[in-house]
Amino acid sequence: xxxxxxxxxxxxxxxxxxxxxxxxxxxxxxxxxxxxxxxxxxxxxxxxxxxxxxxxxxxxxxxxxxxxxxxxxxxxxxxxxxxxxxxxxxxxxxxxxxxxxxxxxxxxxxxxxxxxxxxxxxxxxxxxxxxxxxxxxxxxxxxxxxxxxxxxxxxxxxxxxxxxxxxxxxxxxxxxxxxxxxxxxxxxxxxxxxxxxxxxxxxxxxxxxxxxxxxxxxxxxxxxxxxxxxxxxxxxxxxxxxxxxxxxxxxxxxxxxxxxxxxxxxxxxxxxxxxxxxxxxxxxxxxxxxxxxxxxxxxxxxxxxxxxxxxxxxxxxxxxxxxxxxxxxx
Numbered sequence: 001x002x003x004x005x006x007x008x009x010x011x012x013x014x015x016x017x018x019x020x021x022x023x024x025x026x027x028x029x030x031x032x033x034x035x036x037x038x039x040x041x042x043x044x045x046x047x048x049x050x051x052x053x054x055x056x057x058x059x060x061x062x063x064x065x066x067x068x069x070x071x072x073x074x075x076x077x078x079x080x081x082x083x084x085x086x087x088x089x090x091x092x093x094x095x096x097x098x099x100x101x102x103x104x105x106x107x108x109x110x111x112x113x114x115x116x117x118x119x120x121x122x123x124x125x126x127x128x129x130x131x132x133x134x135x136x137x138x139x140x141x142x143x144x145x146x147x148x149x150x151x152x153x154x155x156x157x158x159x160x161x162x163x164x165x166x167x168x169x170x171x172x173x174x175x176x177x178x179x180x181x182x183x184x185x186x187x188x189x190x191x192x193x194x195x196x197x198x199x200x201x202x203x204x205x206x207x208x209x210x211x212x213x214x215x216x217x218x219x220x221x222x223x224x225x226x227x228x229x230x231x232x233x234x235x236x237x238x239x240x241x242x243x244x245x246x247x248x249x250x251x252x253x254x255x256x257x258x259x260x261x262x263x264x265x266x267x268x269x270x271x272x273x274x275x276x277x278x279x280x281x282x283x284x285x286x287x288x289x290x291x292x293x294x295x296x297x298x299x300x301x302x303x304x305x306x307x308x309x310x311x312x313x314x315x316x317x318x319x320x321x322x323x324x325x326x327x328x329x330x
Contacts, residue, residue: 043313043315044317045274045310046097047073047301048072048073048075048099049275052075052077053077053080053085054081055081060280064298065278065301066095070310072096073273075098075100076100076161077171079103091163098163099166100165102170104133104171106127106171107125107126110153118136118143119150137179138177151180168193170197175196176197181230195242195320196235196241196242198227199228199246206251209251209262220249220250221250243269243272243273246273246274248275254293256296257300278295278298281295
């Protein structure tokens with residue numbers, strides 16, 4: 001399969017509108033996925049909410065952003081405290097595309113600790129340190145074999161939900177770790193993995209809009225830039241799709257209305273994903289980000305100004321399912 005951007009940077013256009021989503025798809029002559037060029041200049045954007053199933057408050061926010069805002073897609077944590085509710089909600093919202101939010105850090109495993117003792121503690125929880133987890137997955141042979149088992153288990157649990165797998169991404173982006181990404185590629189045909197998120201955003205653009213957390217942004221831009229380059233080569237060689245640009249990493253926890261209104265007019269790519277972590281605070285529930293950040297990010301997704309600036313800049317809302325389904329060979 002060519003990259004999603006090849007599929008969408010195409011001649012011809014077919015509307016797939018729905019309330020609150022307005023998903024679109026098109027097909028035609030191939031362009032290199034790196035090129036921000038469209039023959040008809042129809043541009044497509046996926047707005048994704050991560051952590052679906054983390055809590056009832058996250059579920060509520062994602063559904064609200066889909067019904068009333070610009071959100072078209074979400075990523076499910078199959079071991080989240082509210083995963084069952086999330087799956088039930090997804091079944092009643094057929095225009096909401098759902099992918100797997102692979103959890104290999106800061107979360108709970110599917111398999112019991114006895115089967116993956118080198119990955120989790122006695123309670124079945126992964127390390128809370130992405131660095132520690134990444135090093136272990138790279139250099140510990142037993143951990144790598146257990147990793148394959150756990151990734152399969154999470155893919156199988158998603159399949160048991162009966163939902164169509166839109167895409168795969170990962171909690172704290174550990175899915176782009178070369179060891180993890182190669183396992184996902186290995187399982188791609190068996191589990192029909194068509195799209196994998198590869199973070200890709202311009203550091204200069206991000207800093208122009210918000211210079212807070214400067215050192216973190218510099219480090220993440222360098223690290224994930226290298227991982228993106230590795231991932232592009234691997235996924236392209238295996239016919240797995242990915243978007244031109246994916247925004248959210250450098251501004252994690254602060255994808256505000258103001259930030260989106262500044263970001264969208266500067267985007268040059270024609271197939272884009274923007275993700276955030278909308279949430280509604282509920283008593284007794286854990287937070288999936290800085291206190292109050294989820295509600296601020298939800299407000300951005302509900303913003304009529306954000307919807308208008310997307311339209312002004314030629315973007316039509318879509319999701320990965322619509323994008324790949326509307327390709328007609330020939």
